[in-house]
Amino acid sequence: MSKFGTSQPITRLEDSRFLTGKGRYVDDIAPAGALHGFVLRSPVAHGDISALDVSDARAAPGVHLVLTAADLAAAGLKNAMRFAVVRNRDGSRAAAPPRPILAEGRVRFVGDPLAFIVADTPAAARDAAELIVLEIDDRPAKLDLAPGGETLHPEAPDNIAYDFAMGDEAATEAALAGAAHVIRHTSHDNRVIVNSMEPRGCYAEVEGDRLHLAFNGQGVWGTKGDLVSWFGLSPEQVRVTNPDVGGGFGMKGMGYPEHFLVSHAARVLQRPVRWMSERTEAMLSDNAGRDLVVTTTLGFDADLKLVAFHTDSIANLGAYVSQFAQNIQSSLYSKVLTGTYDVQTYHFRNRGVFTNTTQVDAYRGAGRPEAIYALERAMDFAARELGVDPLDLRRRNFIPSAAFPYRSATGELYDVGDFHRVLARAEAEADLSGFPARRAASEARGQLRGVGICYYIESILGDPEETATIEITTTGARVYVGTQSNGQGHETVYAQLLHDQTGLPLDSIEIVQGDSDLIAKGGGTGGSRSVTVQGMAMRATADTLIAGLTGFLAADMDREIAFDAGEGVFRAPGSNVVVTLLEAAARARAAGRAELAKVTETRKLPGRSYPNGCHVAEIEIDRETGATRVDRYTVVDDFGNLMNPLLAEGQVHGGVAQGIGQALTEHVVYDDTGQLLTATFMDYGMPRADDTPFIAFHTEPVPSTANPLGMKGCGEAGTVGALAAVANAVQDALWPLGLRRVDMPFTPSRVWAWLREAEAIAAE
Structure with missing residues (x-):
């Protein structure tokens, strides 16, 4: 070779x-002379539109077009975007309130698009937006994940969009009732803003009787189908392209209002039209990730083998249903619900809630990091509660290598795996036998030290x-x-x-x-x-x-x-x-x-492949400030055969960095009126280089039998494993102080507050 x-x-x-x-990025290659688009967005989170007068904006210098929901209707265009819905546990269809391209009658989050202005320059478009008369009668903002509150959509009573379930609830309850040990753990998977290096953007141009849309996305055919359907054109009349794309992470994998608005404006004006998001605009309007609370209940027999597994989660959808959102924390989450463990009796319930926040959709891993995070946090918590080694508890419950191909409780056919071998390699490479000495050295410096592991499995989608x-x-x-x-x-x-x-x-x-x-x-x-x-x-x-x-x-x-x-x-x-x-x-x-x-x-493909592996994180916490840093990080992955090990390692490094970012620094905050307080890089904690340690990457390949190349995907695995590894390390460091419930993000202020709480408990 x-x-x-x-x-x-x-x-x-x-x-x-x-x-x-x-590089040929979308903002670099827009046609010369293209007009510039600007989106007027709602400044409030929830309210009724009592006035939207755009007449002065239309008359402003340099303005060629201003679009509102009324203009789309006048053009015979449907003011709604495509999305998928799931089935409720009773078999009924989930709530499917329309998601408008431009807000109509009511706004439901800060950043909700209200009007689209097209002008000669970006400055002219922004100046014209300032001339629009906008009046909104405020409504209370619904921000929490509990059912109830001010109703966003009449189609969703109590703001519950769907109530999804899988598994045998009665059998699971009976197994838990008869279990020798029952452990319950609740975790919060915090909301993150994706923040791709290149913000979203697009341009459209008319070529004869054809429309060409170029946008920085993750594929062209879904968007082409949307435009064909929306305009009533033939497929031959629509061309969609993706030039070079500066990061996607799932966030750029679906449709957005700007694709339709830019395309319509180009057709109306018969001139090229371009739009490029600015960073704060992106933080307000890009689909966010994660944001759910999960309660996991594990039942063990006297030998600490799992006999039952129950998961109850409630997920934030944001203001509307985004394209894949209802499937992310329901059906996609379920793909790896029971992880690498040999348990068949289970029940999984997931509810989606509407809130007055930006939509939540796919983010690196799309449901699988969330599932593994909740499961691996619960397994680690169970090991500590039961007084056994976290590695030993996992080994007792791994699917044995001789059992493959293995049909998981949720119906996934795991083709191959050797979890014991991978875990043993991770234990050695991370030098876990040397951890007590490293902990003692940290304590001598006045630092707390913890070690955490996560054994993940991912389903290729x-x-x-x-x-x-x-x-x-x-x-x-x-x-x-x-x-x-x-x-x-x-x-x-x-x-x-x-x-x-x-x-x-x-x-x-x-x-x-x-x-x-x-x-x-x-x-x-x-x-x-x-x-x-x-x-x-x-x-x-x-x-x-x-x-x-x-x-x-x-x-x-x-x-x-x-x-x-x-x-x-x-x-x-x-x-x-x-x-x-x-x-x-x-x-x-x-x-x-x-x-x-x-x-x-x-x-x-004859079947899916299932990358898996073990992440080991060691963290240090400063007792006085609560500052938490990842000091050591080891990964042993089973990606099957690798095409290019260097690129695979790079993918893992990037995924781990995003996982560390969510665990330690990234924290989306809204105030009680629904205003996004973390709308700039001054306020939102993007991970920096010094937040990420050297990442030791190793492989223990078990070639997949689900494709002739024996490969398993690796693009999202780093994030899937990183969240729980870091969180479990923080839990390990704080456990001796009596702290039993700690959640991401582990920012200095939050960790400092827990440390003071522990001091107060110790003083009683």
Whole structure:
């Protein structure tokens, strides 16, 4: 195998253009002369619109168009966005109140879009927005996660959007009643703002009778379908593209009002229109992540084996149902509900609540980090309550390696796994035997020290089918893929895969993505699906390409032909006849067989893969200030076969950093009127470099049987494991002080308050 093929840790090919300023981001490539859009947003969280007069704004200098909900209706356009709903526990359909593109009659969160102004410059658009007469009659803001409060939508009494359940409630209650030990733990998974490096943006232009929308998202086909449906156009009349994308993390994987508004404005004005979010605007309007409270009840027998598992959670949806929101903390959460543990008796209930806050939707992991966080916090809490080693309690309850393939309680078919082996490696790499000495050294300096582990498992999500087209050109190959990179390094990994099969130089391989005109369909990027699904389709396409050209050359040259992947040439055994791949494609085209040089294949995964692994965090807490820092961090992952270990490690590092950020610094705060108090980087605690320690990354691969490459996705695994590892380490440090309930985020002020609470308890 070439040193540039799969399993080789080469640096990213795309970084050269990014680091030299040659990236093609949406705000860089908007058409010259494009008009600028600005969104007027609600300044209050909840109220009835009594006046919205835009006449002065329309007459302002440089203004070309002002849109309100009334204007959309006048154009015959539906003022509503698409989203999915779940079924309630009684089988009824969940509440589905319309989510307007522009607020109509009432506003429901600070940042709710009210009007869209299009002008020559951003300044002119903002100035015109100041001229709009807006009057809102305030209503009380509903902000807590309990049922009840001021009603946001008549379709959702008590603000309960849905009441979802899985499992056998009666059997679970009976098993818990008969259990030797019952442990109950409640955790709060705090709300975070995604804050991708590149804020959301888009532009639209009209090309003849066609509409072109470019936006920085995670796939083009869902948005294309939305625009086709909304405008009543044919699919051929709509082109959607994703250029380079500076981070997505799930937040850019769904539709937003601006996509519709920019597109409509471009069609009305017959001129290009662009819109780019500013940071505070993004913090007000981007879909947020997490924000739920989970109570986990574990039942153990006398040997500390799990006999029953019950989860009751209540999740914040925000003001409206976002595209995937109802599924995130219900069906997606359930994919890894019981984690890596061998328990079949369970019940899971999840309710979604409307509040006067920004919508909550997918954020790195989308339900699986939330499920693993609650479970691993509960397992660690149980170990401490039962007086056993947290590692030992997990070992007693792991699914044994001989039991695979294993059907989990919620119906997931785990294909392979060796959790004992991975945990043993993590214990050794983290030097847990040396922890007592490190704790003693910290205490000598007046610091508290704790260690926490999390054993996670993740279910790969998304469309299991993908298509790839490989075209051999005169200089190399062009590969058309249905996924969309937003920082993962797809161009490098896919080039490595094709190089491995064809011998083509990496720099001769071009990856084409994110253009609905060039790629007929695709699943986009999300749920850590890209490498497994797209990689399988690429492999099949390359096999078909080579087989077709081999057969053509054999017939054309009337001799046996074999392909040498290492050299990238066709050979006639027993002779010195050598034909390169590029020459073979040229000969096929010259013979009227151009279809042999451009091949398309579609493949569907036979099953999901389940990345898993163990995270070990060690933290120190300053007794006087409550400042908490992660001092050591060790990861041992089972990602199956790796295409590029260096990129996999980078993905883990990024995920862990986001997990540490949520655990230690990130904290979304609203006041009692629904105003976002953490709407700038001065107020919102984004993790810095000095918040993240060296992350020791190791692998213990068990190749997946659910795809021919033996791979498991890795894009979200770092976050899935980090939350509970850090939280359990903080709990470990504070447990000796009598503190039994600690929750993220572990900011200095919160930890300081707990320490003073412990001092007061000790003084009694």
